[in-house]
Amino acid sequence: MAEYVIYETVAVLQINNPPLNVLSHHVRRQLMSGLQQALQDTAVRSIVIMGKGQIFTAGADVKEFGTEKALSDPSLPTLVEAVAASNKPVVTAFHGTTLGGGVALALASHYRLAASSVKIGLPEVEIGIVPTCGVSQRLPRLVGLQTAVQMIVSAQTMSAQQALTTGLLDKVVSGDLLSEAVGFAKSVEVQALADRRVGSRAVPGADTAEDVLDAARKRLVRRSRGAIAPLTCLQAIQASLLPFETGMKREAELGQYLWTSWQTGALRYAFLAERTVKRWYLPGNKTVNYRTAEPLVINSVGVLGAGTMGVGITICLLQAGLKVVLIEANKTQLDKAVTLIQRSLGGRSHSKQLSHQAMQLRATTDYRQLGEVDLVIEAVFEDLALKRKVFQQLDSVTKPQAILATNTSGLDIDKIASATQRPDKVIGTHFFSPANVMRLLENIYGRHTSPETIATAMQLGATIGKVGVLVGNCPGFVGNRMKGLNFTEAMFLLEEGAEPQDVDKVLEEFGFAMGPFRVSDLAGGDVHWRRRIQAGLTTEQGPPPNTPLLYRQGNRYCPLADMLCMQGRFGQKTGAGWYRYESGSRAALPDAVVHRLILKHRQDNGLQRRNISSQEIVERCLYPLINEGFRILEEGLAAGPQDIDVIFLLGFGWPRHTGGPMYYADKVVGLGILLRCLEKYRALHPRSAHWVPSSLLQTMATQGTSLTAWAAGSRL
Ligand SMILES: CCCCCCC[C@H](O)CC(=O)SCCNC(=O)CCNC(=O)[C@H](O)C(C)(C)COP(=O)([O-])OP(=O)([O-])OC[C@H]1O[C@@H](n2cnc3c(N)ncnc32)[C@H](O)[C@@H]1OP(=O)([O-])[O-]
Numbered sequence: 001m002a003e004y005v006i007y008e009t010v011a012v013l014q015i016n017n018p019p020l021n022v023l024s025h026h027v028r029r030q031l032m033s034g035l036q037q038a039l040q041d042t043a044v045r046s047i048v049i050m051g052k053g054q055i056f057t058a059g060a061d062v063k064e065f066g067t068e069k070a071l072s073d074p075s076l077p078t079l080v081e082a083v084a085a086s087n088k089p090v091v092t093a094f095h096g097t098t099l100g101g102g103v104a105l106a107l108a109s110h111y112r113l114a115a116s117s118v119k120i121g122l123p124e125v126e127i128g129i130v131p132t133c134g135v136s137q138r139l140p141r142l143v144g145l146q147t148a149v150q151m152i153v154s155a156q157t158m159s160a161q162q163a164l165t166t167g168l169l170d171k172v173v174s175g176d177l178l179s180e181a182v183g184f185a186k187s188v189e190v191q192a193l194a195d196r197r198v199g200s201r202a203v204p205g206a207d208t209a210e211d212v213l214d215a216a217r218k219r220l221v222r223r224s225r226g227a228i229a230p231l232t233c234l235q236a237i238q239a240s241l242l243p244f245e246t247g248m249k250r251e252a253e254l255g256q257y258l259w260t261s262w263q264t265g266a267l268r269y270a271f272l273a274e275r276t277v278k279r280w281y282l283p284g285n286k287t288v289n290y291r292t293a294e295p296l297v298i299n300s301v302g303v304l305g306a307g308t309m310g311v312g313i314t315i316c317l318l319q320a321g322l323k324v325v326l327i328e329a330n331k332t333q334l335d336k337a338v339t340l341i342q343r344s345l346g347g348r349s350h351s352k353q354l355s356h357q358a359m360q361l362r363a364t365t366d367y368r369q370l371g372e373v374d375l376v377i378e379a380v381f382e383d384l385a386l387k388r389k390v391f392q393q394l395d396s397v398t399k400p401q402a403i404l405a406t407n408t409s410g411l412d413i414d415k416i417a418s419a420t421q422r423p424d425k426v427i428g429t430h431f432f433s434p435a436n437v438m439r440l441l442e443n444i445y446g447r448h449t450s451p452e453t454i455a456t457a458m459q460l461g462a463t464i465g466k467v468g469v470l471v472g473n474c475p476g477f478v479g480n481r482m483k484g485l486n487f488t489e490a491m492f493l494l495e496e497g498a499e500p501q502d503v504d505k506v507l508e509e510f511g512f513a514m515g516p517f518r519v520s521d522l523a524g525g526d527v528h529w530r531r532r533i534q535a536g537l538t539t540e541q542g543p544p545p546n547t548p549l550l551y552r553q554g555n556r557y558c559p560l561a562d563m564l565c566m567q568g569r570f571g572q573k574t575g576a577g578w579y580r581y582e583s584g585s586r587a588a589l590p591d592a593v594v595h596r597l598i599l600k601h602r603q604d605n606g607l608q609r610r611n612i613s614s615q616e617i618v619e620r621c622l623y624p625l626i627n628e629g630f631r632i633l634e635e636g637l638a639a640g641p642q643d644i645d646v647i648f649l650l651g652f653g654w655p656r657h658t659g660g661p662m663y664y665a666d667k668v669v670g671l672g673i674l675l676r677c678l679e680k681y682r683a684l685h686p687r688s689a690h691w692v693p694s695s696l697l698q699t700m701a702t703q704g705t706s707l708t709a710w711a712a713g714s715r716l
């Protein structure tokens with residue numbers, strides 16, 4: 001709702017729609033009637049628009065998008081233009097986070113003031129729409145093209161000071177915002193409005209417009225990777241160089257173009273899915289959920305193993321203000337890790353310049369230092385026997401109520417937990433590399449993991465700024481189990497005629513930041529090799545004795561990755577993998593050695609080369625992954641498709657404008673088409689079980705049920 005209060009000659013319209021004052025239909029209606037009342041009330045000489053509670057407004061109500069309510073009168077564009085047309089000065093006063101439609105209201109106003117706490121942003125491009133309501137036309141007129149491009153196309157937020165400097169704000173206040181705003185409104189009530197109407201101004205620096213737009217266009221063409229919103233938003237900004245009314249028409253056209261594209265649906269789904277997964281529950285038992293399970297308070301954490309992951313995990317924990325005890329068996333590695341951590345926290349190694357966060361770190365080789373920690377995250381080598389041994393040790397050195405978590409990429413949580421006397425306090429907390437950058441935390445519960453332990457791991461994720469997703473225990477859990485098939489098929493495509501760079505190029509055009517072969521070289525081919533060795537699929541010397549080269553454990557198998565690892569070609573860390581890397585460069589260069597290795601492998605095994613289309617590369621690399629997602633839902637190892645999609649969006653760089661693998665299958669490909677495609681490849685590749693369609697998919701495709709409908713109502 002919106003409240004209407006008169007302060008002498010000033011009418012104050014205060015949005016009051018907690019928690020985020022989003023501009024839902026009922027709020028818009030009350031704002032409009034308040035505005036009309038103020039305009040008709042002759043005692044009123046100026047108007048203030050502001051918000052009640054923690055923030056001004058998070059903008060339009062995203063949950064109304066796609067429903068009639070979003071367009072119900074007064075629509076947001078109508079409300080904004082009513083403000084712009086006001087013949088009494090309108091002052092918008094904002095505080096806290098101010099986004100989207102809230103900025104539109106402010107730009108349509110004659111004056112803008114804000115509390116110093118304000119954070120101003122236009123996240124529309126992130127949900128696949130143009131910031132319409134005149135934003136793309138008025139903002140450039142106020143702050144210039146460069147800043148408008150940064151805010152609209154890159155969704156960069158602005159602080160109060162920046163907004164004052166760029167001219168977006170007229171004043172920054174530190175006192176009580178309401179009284180400041182009323183005072184300010186009184187001070188301008190006699191001012192002429194003509195030159196205060198932003199729409200009537202020219203865009204400053206228009207003479208260099210083409211350079212600014214060109215540079216931005218070049219950057220976007222490189223980075224958009226199939227997402228249409230950024231370039232469309234740039235076109236809208238370009239229209240601000242036209243007369244205002246013409247530009248407004250162009251903005252509306254471009255807005256409509258995105259509003260009706262499937263990408264905005266996918267981006268909105270991704271936005272809401274990240275919030276939905278917070279409302280976790282145990283897939284097999286809904287009574288255990290985010291409302292019923294109380295997390296333990298975690299103040300100190302032990303991290304075991306100071307390698308690639310241990311370092312990243314420690315940085316996250318310290319940045320969140322937690323105390324950390326870092327344990328590493330190898331003293332040299334420990335010292336290296338401490339330097340890395342202190343450097344990334346902005347300190348230097350000798351104490352007096354250490355940042356406060358770094359001061360919370362205690363690094364040692366002595367396990368007994370873990371005696372007082374509330375939780376331990378283990379990140380030693382991916383070896384089950386080793387992990388069971390260290391969990392036994394942890395069980396004896398830590399306090400009985402401490403939670404023991406493992407960062408394993410896919411080993412059996414129950415097998416690790418059974419090495420302790422407290423399996424109820426054992427859980428998987430699977431970070432993604434680089435752990436201090438990737439926002440995903442895949443939490444894996446075991447057969448005995450208690451609701452309290454789950455709640456604690458989910459809360460820890462939120463505390464360190466991660467999005468926690470709860471999944472069940474199976475080999476590779478959800479992420480790696482599905483992703484593994486993407487890599488398996490990518491290698492089969494090499495046997496059948498493609499080169500690594502062909503496959504990577506197609507998946508990067510689809511929208512991935514990196515294709516599977518570049519990702520393997522980045523993460524290190526040895527990580528997955530060790531896992532294949534652990535699974536008995538291969539050995540350090542090649543195929544296990546009496547095992548056919550191209551067929552392992554009942555399935556077709558491609559040994560090319562093993563062959564590279566046996567030559568020590570692990571990727572960037574060894575200067576060569578699927579690609580070669582010149583020293584100091586991360587540019588992946590096609591390598592004749594790999595080309596020859598693939599050629600020889602085909603010749604030696606009578607594998608025919610053929611031309612492979614981009615469509616086939618997309619289908620072969622993505623559809624088995626999606627099919628496995630359906631199997632995971634069938635097995636009740638994930639609460640819903642949103643959980644799987646968030647894992648891929650935040651853990652594997654799945655292109656956000658396609659919503660994630662499950663959304664993409666449901667809304668873009670169509671389950672019927674997906675099923676027929678799986679059946680086609682099953683017939684062509686009978687020795688790959690991953691082409692057998694999941695029965696859940698079959699049921700939905702034949703009944704014409706959508707995954708969204710199947711999942712609707714399943715969340716708490
Ligand atoms: C003709 C029609 C034309 C229309 C034209 C539109 C033009 C306009 O330019 C478009 C916009 O304004 S586009 C809009 C531009 N604005 C944005 O894109 C907003 C982006 N929002 C954010 O970035 C973050 O939510 C905040 C930083 C605001 C708060 O972060 P935090 O403190 O971590 O909190 P949290 O966990 O993130 O959210 C808490 C709950 O609020 C929910 N919710 C949030 N925003 C919502 C919204 N706008 N709406 C509805 N709901 C919204 C969220 O789902 C969650 O719900 P749940 O049921 O509990 O799961």
Ligand SMILES: NC(=O)c1ccc[n+]([C@@H]2O[C@H](COP(=O)([O-])OP(=O)(O)OC[C@H]3O[C@@H](n4cnc5c(N)ncnc54)[C@H](O)[C@@H]3O)[C@@H](O)[C@H]2O)c1
Nearest residue numbers: 305306307308309310328329330379380381382408409433
């Ligand atoms: N690298 C990745 O991309 C990635 C991503 C997610 C999860 N993981 C998982 O995280 C774990 C660690 O992987 P990593 O890449 O950081 O490995 P790493 O080889 O970089 O580091 C492991 C560290 O553990 C130390 N260590 C070994 N045994 C120890 C013991 N008994 N006590 C104390 N320290 C010991 C080693 O000295 C080494 O420094 C593995 O389970 C791996 O599967 C890795």
